Structure formats: C-alpha cells, structure tokens
Amino acid sequence: MGFNLFTEPWLPVVCLDGSRQEIGLAEALSNAGAYRRLAGTTPTMTAALHRVLLALAHRVYQPLNAARWAELWQAQADGGLPQAELANYRDEYGERFELFHPHTPFFQCPALDNAPATTAKLVAYRATGSNRTLFDHTTADQRPLLQPAEAARWLVTTQAYDTSGTKQPYRTERSAEGGLGNRFGCVVVEGATLHETLLLNMQFYRPEVELPVRTTAQDRPVWEATQPPDPEPDARPPLGWTDLLTWPSRRILLSTSDKAGATLVDGVVLTPGTRMEGNLVDLEAMAAFRRPWLKGNKQGNFKPVSLDELRGVWRHSQELLLSSDPRWWNTWRGRMRATGPLPAQEPQRQRPAALDHIAELVEDGLIAEDTVYTLRIFGQQLGDQGGDTYAWYEEAVPAPVALLRAESARVGYIIGYAVSLASDLGAGLKLMERQYSADFHSELTKDQEKKLTDLEIWYWPRLTAPFATFLRELGEAVRHATDETEPAERWGTAVVELADKAAWQWLEGAPRRDRSLLTASAHFDDFQRAKYQLHRIFRGGLARYSAPDQGDA
Structure with a gap:
C-alpha cells in the first residue's frame, strides 16, 4: 500500500469554522483559503510542517517579484492558487512524496541497513533512552504502531527538532547535534487564512538569479535531490532557502507491517545526518x-x-x-x-525576512497599513545535556504593519x-x-x-x-x-x-x-x-x- 503525501490526508489544519481535519499537500496549496491555519500536535510539529509546506510553495510558484506575488495573493478570491503549476510539479516530482517508496521514500535514507528500533524514537513525547518523560512509560522493547499520516508528521518534525547526543550509528559515528530548529524561535507571520499565511512568509524566489540572498542555482528541497542521501553523516553549507527549510539533520528509514490489510509503521532507523556549515544569521529567514x-x-x-x-x-x-x-x-x-x-x-x-517583505508590499498597495498580523513563534528547549526535551513553546505577538514600516x-x-x-x-x-x-x-x-x-x-x-x-x-x-x-x-x-x-x-x-x-x-x-x-x-x-x-x- 502506498501513501503519497501530495494527495493523502496528513497535514492537520484548523478550518474557518474552527473544526479540524487532515489534508494533503495539494489541497493545502490549491484550497488554502478554506483553512485557518496548520496546527500540529506540538509547537515543534506546527513549525516543521509550515517549513515543508513553504518549501513546496516556493518551488511550485516561484514568486520572482511584487507583480507575481500580487497575482498569488489575489488568487484567494479567484478560487485558490493556480492549478497548472501545481499539476506540472506533481507530474515531475509526485513520486518523491511516496512515504514508503522502495527507492526514494519521502525525507528518508533507503540505504540504511540497521535493524529498526521502536517508533518511540520518532515520537517526541514517548520515553526512550535518555529522553525521559513524566507521563509516558514506553519501554525499549515496546514498538507502538503508527498510522502513516502520524508517522509522516513525526518524520518531518524529527528532521527539524530531534534532540542532540548519542544516536544509533550507521557505522561508527554516534554523536549528533540537535536538529536545526532547536537553535532559534521559528517565526511564522499568520494571516486570516492559510493562503495569506503562506504568501506572507514567502520570499521573492528565483534560484537561478540567486534570490533570496545566498540561494544558489542548485537550491532544491530534500525530495528533489537526484539521489537519496548517503547513509554516512556529512557536513555542508545549505544550497539555498528551500534546502534549509528541509534540512536533513537525520538519516531516517521507516519500517512497516501489514495489519488487517492496512500498512502501519512499526519501527524506525534514526542515525546522525547532515551538519549545517555556515553562520545562521546569514541563512535563516524565519528567525x-x-x-x-x-x-x-x-x-x-x-x-x-x-x-x-x-x-x-x-x-x-x-x-x-x-x-x-x-x-x-x-x-x-x-x-x-x-x-x-x-x-x-x-x-x-x-x-525575520517576511517582515521586510510585508513593509515593502504596503508601498505597492497590496497590504493596508492599518493591518495587524500575528507573529507566532515556536520553539523547543532541550535539557541540560541536550538529549531530552525540556519544554515546547508557542507564543503570539501582534505585528501592526505601521510598526513594521516605522522610520x-x-x-x-x-x-x-x-x-x-x-x-x-x-x-x-x-x-x-x-x-x-x-x-x-x-x-x-x-x-x-x-x-x-x-x-x-x-x-x-x-x-x-x-x-x-x-x-x-x-x-x-x-x-x-x-x-x-x-x-x-x-x-x-x-x-x-x-x-x-x-x-x-x-x-x-x-x-x-x-x-x-x-x-x-x-x-x-x-x-x-x-x-x-x-x-x-x-x-x-x-x-x-x-x-x-x-x-x-
């Protein structure tokens, strides 16, 4: 059984009427105006899912300038973001979003040959090893079964927010620094709908002309790589903005089993991945x-x-x-x-770069100066040794556009x-x-x-x-x-x-x-x-x- 994240429901959203449901990536882009916001199980999950969806939106629509951005902004009133670009992207890369693909599983490393460990290593609130929790009492020999949608959400979250310390080695290297998201409070500018939120956080993007700054022509999200990652951990600078949004801090491979005709995730291999080289202040735009x-x-x-x-x-x-x-x-x-x-x-x-962008868009008459957006800031605090999660945080700060433009x-x-x-x-x-x-x-x-x-x-x-x-x-x-x-x-x-x-x-x-x-x-x-x-x-x-x-x- 396949599970393609482009079409299968897995992204948790709050609808305009306050109800909740799960949708696929294609629905999240094409009908974003029908949803209020993304809302994961934890603040870290919400932040990580935003980053993956933003990486996809940049690659599909590539807003080069204010005129293109305005078209995308106004598309909410015209039925949603353009379908043609989304269909073209899906035709080219749709197979890369298969969670259980035998050769290119989404955000995973199929060459890992380690024995799978318990899925508790993937789920942040589960107690495993040094990651002790107060209320969960999962033991090392227990292997909780995960639905594909839940496993996909935790896969994305782990890549961004995994704890540091000793990991299961692929060959010899056991030590790993924490996921990139642990280094900063991730700032998302929130609009009235998911459509507005996506556009407010999108930068002018065209890698072949190095937009945004420090984005190279080779920039791509992790699923567009020509080959899955090598299982050996490595270190390198980001290729650009969407590479950073989908940074592979871990090598992960999910294992599955069939239960009553349904495919469930019953284990995971999780080893050190790619260490980021470079100064964060020069690279990270959502901080x-x-x-x-x-x-x-x-x-x-x-x-x-x-x-x-x-x-x-x-x-x-x-x-x-x-x-x-x-x-x-x-x-x-x-x-x-x-x-x-x-x-x-x-x-x-x-x-955050989005706020510079918003301040400029007022000049073009696309955003009113009396608008007040909300900044949602997400973060995670690790324990003293970095090997366990101490706390998750989500806070909101009002962002009056007039203050963003104050001279x-x-x-x-x-x-x-x-x-x-x-x-x-x-x-x-x-x-x-x-x-x-x-x-x-x-x-x-x-x-x-x-x-x-x-x-x-x-x-x-x-x-x-x-x-x-x-x-x-x-x-x-x-x-x-x-x-x-x-x-x-x-x-x-x-x-x-x-x-x-x-x-x-x-x-x-x-x-x-x-x-x-x-x-x-x-x-x-x-x-x-x-x-x-x-x-x-x-x-x-x-x-x-x-x-x-x-x-x-």
Whole structure:
C-alpha cells in the first residue's frame, strides 16, 4: 500500500469554522483559503510542517517579484492558487512524496541497513533512552504502531527538532547535534487564512538569479535531490532557502507491517545526518537576531531570539518587529552612559525576512497599513545535556504593519524603555523574595539561584496581554502621527500596578509574625522605593521622545 503525501490526508489544519481535519499537500496549496491555519500536535510539529509546506510553495510558484506575488495573493478570491503549476510539479516530482517508496521514500535514507528500533524514537513525547518523560512509560522493547499520516508528521518534525547526543550509528559515528530548529524561535507571520499565511512568509524566489540572498542555482528541497542521501553523516553549507527549510539533520528509514490489510509503521532507523556549515544569521529567514551588549559597552556576535520558560518573547519586540536598517541601531553611538547603554538602548538586530517583505508590499498597495498580523513563534528547549526535551513553546505577538514600516528610531527607544521597565520591576520582585530568604537561610546554591521564584511565576505571564495592547496602540500612534509615548505611559502604569499587586500578595499571602514579619516589611519597603524610582526613570526616558524632533539624531 502506498501513501503519497501530495494527495493523502496528513497535514492537520484548523478550518474557518474552527473544526479540524487532515489534508494533503495539494489541497493545502490549491484550497488554502478554506483553512485557518496548520496546527500540529506540538509547537515543534506546527513549525516543521509550515517549513515543508513553504518549501513546496516556493518551488511550485516561484514568486520572482511584487507583480507575481500580487497575482498569488489575489488568487484567494479567484478560487485558490493556480492549478497548472501545481499539476506540472506533481507530474515531475509526485513520486518523491511516496512515504514508503522502495527507492526514494519521502525525507528518508533507503540505504540504511540497521535493524529498526521502536517508533518511540520518532515520537517526541514517548520515553526512550535518555529522553525521559513524566507521563509516558514506553519501554525499549515496546514498538507502538503508527498510522502513516502520524508517522509522516513525526518524520518531518524529527528532521527539524530531534534532540542532540548519542544516536544509533550507521557505522561508527554516534554523536549528533540537535536538529536545526532547536537553535532559534521559528517565526511564522499568520494571516486570516492559510493562503495569506503562506504568501506572507514567502520570499521573492528565483534560484537561478540567486534570490533570496545566498540561494544558489542548485537550491532544491530534500525530495528533489537526484539521489537519496548517503547513509554516512556529512557536513555542508545549505544550497539555498528551500534546502534549509528541509534540512536533513537525520538519516531516517521507516519500517512497516501489514495489519488487517492496512500498512502501519512499526519501527524506525534514526542515525546522525547532515551538519549545517555556515553562520545562521546569514541563512535563516524565519528567525530574529540580536547582538547582545557585553561588558565594556561592546556588542557580541549575533544571537537568534529564542523563547523563555517564563518571560514572554514580547521582550524581543525590537528585534521581531522593527527595521534592521543600520541607521536605527547606529543611533546608540554617543548616547552611552558612563556605566553602559541606556535602558532603552537598541542592539544591532535583524528581523525575520517576511517582515521586510510585508513593509515593502504596503508601498505597492497590496497590504493596508492599518493591518495587524500575528507573529507566532515556536520553539523547543532541550535539557541540560541536550538529549531530552525540556519544554515546547508557542507564543503570539501582534505585528501592526505601521510598526513594521516605522522610520523613526524614536519608536525603538520607546519600546526599549517599555521592556526595560518590566525587566527591572521583575528583577526587583525577585530580589525582594531572594533577600528575604537569605535573611533566614544560608547562602543560596547556584541551583537555588536559578530556580524560579513564586513572584516571577505570578508576575511575568500577566504582562503578555497588556504589552500586546501597547504594541497595537503604538502602531496606531505611528500610523496617525500622534504622540507615541502615550501608549507607553499606559503600559508603564499597568506594569507598575501588576508589580505592586504581586508585592502586596507576597507580603500578605503568608502567615508571618515577629522577626519574619518585620524582615518581610523591610524588604517590601525597599521594593516600593525601587519601584517608584524605576517608574520615574521610565517617565523621564519617555519625555526625551515625546516630540517628533527628539531622539532621532
């Protein structure tokens, strides 16, 4: 029995009415306007499936310029993306999407001759080897059976997000770095439909003229390779954008068995694959990057924005949303305090390529400036040794088009002050709780210092919604050329009130008497003084940027 991913249902989607179903790749492209979004079992699966579908869309439609992009964008109203190109591509490469093809199985290495291991190695929430999980108790001798659609989804996800560490060797090499997706928060610009989402994340693409940058004429997704991969692990730079989107970090081969006339996946060979050579900041377009401040008022190397266990990714709104134009981040020169950067100081940064594209499309009248898209950021955190999955993350940040097109560096400073106030207040709450504990216990160990406090757990998640409101209001202020500091002032009031509420709950939430009560009150008073001082600094900083002719030099 065959299972061709072009036609068989395997991609999990949310329909416009909120219901869920599975569709094939051809349906996902030709009728994308009928679906709201892709939604996998885990955030990592959702991200990986987006990348595969985007690689296919680039290869089928190859939007070379704004005119071609506009045709594809408007095709939603005309019945969907063009069928002719899709049919031509399927005629040429349709066989490569057969999951169980004897010679070219999709995203696999048929030359692997290892004995298949349990399918639990493929499914991220299954417990295998060092990948311990809390609720799953699969043992090494158990071989859960997977439906072809489920196996295909986990195959794609594993190629992008497999853990690092020791793997089953093909011959000798056992060690493998984690899948490419573990290195950054994968950013997807989400529109009202899957059709819009695909187009918003598509770059101008024509490999023979090296579009996008660092894409060569040899670029192709993994399924277009003339030969399946050699089972021996290797290392190389990407051939281009679609090669990177379908990076083969593992050599994988599924094994099957027939049960009651149905083909099921009963095992998997999973060995080290291809290591990527090159600087990620020069290659990855679905990530944001920043150069962090170091000691001595210097900036370090570019680091990708990733997601945190507790603190929202909205803290990186400068890097996610604002222009990467050097005239923005060069404004720090001459503005340094003796002790280091100003609280709002912007690092050199690079936002996801799709946002540069969207900003340009407004000029062509294809996207309205009052539009607010959603950035969905997906990520995975590995354990300390990299061999197990600690957490999956999915967060959303509003992306007002007006902010994507903002030309004044003043906007960046205002967002910087807003983020700094939240960070400083959070640090103050943590310090209050830590110092109180230190007065009654010996010095904290490093592990205890890293452990999240109750106040942090209460405070940080509550900031996401008011910061989203701030970004939307800031976008409106930019669009209407009104005072951009007013939304920041409202944000400042909201975050100070949340911090104050957290401090009061800490003081009154536990029974204390005598020395413990006096000590807690003293640290509470220290925090109150720090809070007022931080709010004063915040308002003073905003005052520098309250008029259009200030802060732009």
